[in-house]
Amino acid sequence: MTIIGIILVILTFYAIVKKYETRLVLMFSGLLMAVIGGTPEIAINAFIKELVDPSLTPIICLTMGFSFIIDATNCSNSLISIITSWLKKAKPILIPATVILVWFMNVALISASGLAAAVGAILIPTLIRAGIHPAMAASAVLLGTWGSSVSPGNPFIAQVAQLADTDVMSIIIPTAPKLFICVIITSVILTLTAYLKKENFSSENTYVKDDHKISNTTKINYFYATIPLIPIVLLIISSPIVGWIPQVSIPIAMLFGTVLCLIVTRPNIKNFANFYFKGLGTGFSDIVCLIAAAAVFIQGMDSIGLTSALIDGMRNSASIAKVSAVFGPFFLAAISGSGNAAVLAFNGTVTPHAAAFNLNIADMGSAVQAAAMLGRCLSPVAGVSIICAKLANVNPMDLTKRNAIPCIIGGIAMIILILL
Template identity: 50%
Template sequence: MVLTGILLVIVTFIAIIKGYETRLVLFVSGIIMCFIGGNTIAGSDAFIKEFTNAGLVPTICTVLGFSYVMDYTGCSKHMVTVITNVLSKLKFILIFGSVLVTFFVNIALPSAAGCAAAVGTLLIPALISAGVNPKMAAAAVFLGTWGSVMSPGLMFNPQIAQMAGTDVMTVIGSFSVQVLSAAVIAAIILTITAIVKKENTGFVSTEKQASLSTDTFKINYLHAILPVIPLVMLITGSKQIGLTPYVSVPTAMLIGTAIGFIVVRPNLKEATKRFFRGTGDGMCDIVGIIAAAACFTAGMKTIGLTDSLIDVMKNSQHIAQFASAFGPFIIGVISGTGNAAALAFNGAVTPHAADFGYNIISLGSMAQIGAGLGRTMSPVAGSAILIAKIANVNPLELSKRTALPTIIATLVVMFTLL
């Protein structure tokens, strides 16, 4: 049965890489493994359980709802425009700064594609007009789109927090120094690459590329700070800082949404619809894949694959270390999303982290960070395709430039976190 399970897992990830619907593939694979293992109901029970998971569903849905409201009200655009205008005046750190700006925006706007659209349409033209080669300009923005690993709304962080019996901000705080250090190192490596390739200056933009300029956009600075208000509330109210009263992620998102309604005064009917459309998409796109992955990991457990995998990792701590980092990383590179691999790893292996010398938070966080970095090297990632289109370049050119920074960043986090 273990050999059959291994074959099914391989077929599952091949199907995901080939572009088949991830949720369907994970669910069907999980049910088949449960059937072979003699407990078909285990997969469906795990699937259903995630849709009523009090630790995951409210967090993910309210973050998406808030993000949709910020997009509808234009607050996201105001925020990114302010950052872009400041950065364009600091030409000596343009590429380095662009990576980190995108990284931090991606924390507030945890969707990689959404962040790519918000930042890319403003920052890429600014970089090109400053003389940066379009390929490098696009790569700089793309390299920052793994900042979501530090977002309280990213699906993995609430999942890991629940497994560890703690709050989301404690999970994020446990790896924030390592991730921020890796982000800085990755940005430095890309900057050096740009200098070596002579892509950091001297490019003359064409009329088409310059046409994306947003110089005429009128900034409202009050609106610009609204997208980060919930994040500030969560950070200052966290156990590590404690400057303000503690609030949960859903509460922070609801407060941020209410402040947005009061300050911006949009069409309340339409803005409310956008909020609940975001919560619905959160349930569909994120909770749905978590539920399907839970079915898949239940199948791995039932067929005996999980126990065999854990036994192998018990014999070598280094196997667990590299599997957690580069398993999801490689799937992310090939498929453009490492979510399925990271969810499967966290569901099957992470709860047993202590058996091979790690804690749940560290091992689970490494898996999702590896997945995020792998996606940031993938030419088929949705954010890569979108950014490449904005810069009018081939997505593969982005991957060529982000490959070394993402690999080094993964190693940095792996050796400092685990």
């Protein structure tokens, strides 16, 4: 069954690369594996669960609604024009600056998918408007979504601290500088990739298409330009790390931004409503349904025993424990699309035995959870990858191709900096 699973996974990724309908491919492959494994009902339940996931579905739909509105009212155009004018003299550092910025924001806002939806709606169009290829723009945002690996709010760091019988900050403080070096390395490699692929900048920007909007004015309105930033500012200053105001959820922040946009721009109410609800529907059909289809695929891998086989194979490689501690969860997250599952699997079965590999639990646990989050940035079926790809209107596999080398080199850097 494991061999059948490997063949099906390879065929699935091949079909995605060939640009067959991603949702259909993932659902068909996942259901087929689940049927072979004898648990089709579990795969179907996983699909239903993701459709109505209260922790993600409202975030995606409300964020997409807000994204449609700020675009339709030219709020995003005003912000993009301002940022682009500032960055004209700093284009060489635009990609690495984006990766590092998103990484730091992910420390405060640990939901990678929520962060990608909220920040990507602004940063990705900005990068595209600056002349960066859409897939490269999405890759830059995606590559920064593992900053939660040094966040005090990350439950997996608490898990490592419990295993090591210490406190959370004792895990974070010695690890954070090393992981920051890794994010710098990955951002530089992605920038070099962009230069080699000639996707860094285009003198004749053919990536931007002007769609119908409520307002067609091209004049920069500095007041309008602040509207897209309001939800992000609210989320940052209300986060537990900053704590300036009571914590605000992402859906509430997006609703607040939407209402503020309506008050400030005073558009035609009917058109405003049409664009907003179109955004909600697009978020559900294009993103939520794709994530739900990916859940069927992941469940299918579990049903056929492929996930457990991968874990067992890596766990039994004690002779290369330092490499498997990083690249085990890294590749498991890359294949399955779930960084959380990879961390839970390894911290539950491998990390407690770190002493047997001449490692301490704190170092091994830190490497495991950081590597899993980095590996997720490589997965075409991860929810955060799907969100970034959709915002750039590209295939998730396009992001995987661009992030592959930066992520792998980042993983090697983790082994050297943390475990050697």
